[in-house]
Amino acid sequence: MSGKRHFLVADPGAAPPAPSAPPERWLQAFADGQWSTWATLQATLRAGDTVWVPVTLPGWEARVRELAQQRRDVAVVVLSPVPHDDEGLRALNAGARGYVHLLAVPAMLREVEHVVRHGGVWAGPELVQRLLAAARTVLAHAPAAARPVADLSVLSEREAQVARAVAAGKSNREVAEQLFISERTVKAHLGQVFAKLGLRDRVQLALLLADGQPATEPKALP
Numbered sequence: 071m072s073g074k075r076h077f078l079v080a081d082p083g084a085a086p087p088a089p090s091a092p093p094e095r096w097l098q099a100f101a102d103g104q105w106s107t108w109a110t111l112q113a114t115l116r117a118g119d120t121v122w123v124p125v126t127l128p129g130w131e132a133r134v135r136e137l138a139q140q141r142r143d144v145a146v147v148v149l150s151p152v153p154h155d156d157e158g159l160r161a162l163n164a165g166a167r168g169y170v171h172l173l174a175v176p177a178m179l180r181e182v183e184h185v186v187r188h189g190g191v192w193a194g195p196e197l198v199q200r201l202l203a204a205a206r207t208v209l210a211h212a213p214a215a216a217r218p219v220a221d222l223s224v225l226s227e228r229e230a231q232v233a234r235a236v237a238a239g240k241s242n243r244e245v246a247e248q249l250f251i252s253e254r255t256v257k258a259h260l261g262q263v264f265a266k267l268g269l270r271d272r273v274q275l276a277l278l279l280a281d282g283q284p285a286t287e288p289k290a291l292p
Contacts (some may be wrong), residue, residue: 074187075119077106099176100183105133117143120183124149124172125157126272131164138165149174158197168192186221190271198273199239220278224266232259235278236272 078092096103108112111121121137121144123130134146147168149159158169167186170178182192222230228249235245242256249256271276 073115074102074183076103076122076183077111077119078103078115078263079111079124079127080105080107080121081124089200093175095176096179099179104260111137112140115144116169118187120145120147120186121147122147123152123166125153131160134161134166135164145183147182147186147192153194155194155197155200158193159163159200162191162193162197169197171196185271188270191273192271193273196239198276220267225263229259229263229266232256233263233267234265234279236260237276239276 079095084126087160092103092105103263106121108127115121123134123137123146125148127133130148134148136146138146140238147164147170148164148166149157149170149172150157151172153169153171161169168182168191170182170192174182183193188255222233225233231249232245235248236242240248242260263275264270267275267278269278
C-alpha cells in the first residue's frame with residue numbers, strides 16, 4: 071500500500087534529545103509527520119514516502135546518497151538551519167530532490183512536498199541560477215537541433231509573463247509584485263504553465279527558456 075507519509079529524521083545522539091513529537095509547525099504542514107531514526111527508517115519506508123533529512127544529522131550527505139540510490143521510490147528533502155548554495159548543490163548531487171530552510175513555514179513545506187512528490191526539484195532562486203549557468207554552458211556546446219525549443223503558443227499572455235519571470239529566477243512574491251497580481255494568482259498561472267508545457271518544476275521551466283526566445287509566442291490577451 072502506497073501513501074503520502076513524512077519522516078523527519080532525528081539524531082538519537084543529539085543533546086538534548088529530540089522531543090517525543092515533531093515540531094508543531096511540522097505537524098501543521100503534515101498531520102501524519104513523525105520522527106524516525108536512521109536505524110529504523112529503512113524498515114519503515116514504503117513507496118511514496120518523503121524523508122526529510124536535517125544537515126545536523128551526522129553524515130547526512132552520505133546517508134542521503136545511500137537512501138537515494140537504494141530507494142528511488144522515496145523522495146528525500148534536505149533541511150538546513152542556514153541554507154547556502156554550496157551545501158544545496160551537495161544535497162542535490164547526493165540525490166535529494168529538495169533543499170529548504172529547516173524552519174520553513176508549513177505552507178512552504180507543503181509546497182516543497184507537492185513539487186518533489188510529482189518528480190520535481192525544489193531549490194532556492196540563487197541555487198537554481200547556478201544550476202542554470204551550468205546548463206547553459208552545456209547547451210552552448212550542444213547542436214542546435216538537440217536544444218529544447220519552448221513553444222509558448224499554448225499559454226495565455228499572462229501565463230507566459232509568469233513563466234518568463236519564474237524562469238529568470240524570481241520568487242512567487244517577486245513575480246506578483248512585478249505583474250501587480252496576488253501570489254495566489256501567480257501560483258494558479260504557474261500550475262497552468264507546468265500542465266500545458268508538460269513540466270514538473272521551476273528548474274525544468276528555467277532550462278526550457280534558457281536558450282533564447284521561444285519559437286512560438288503566446289496568445290495575446292483580447
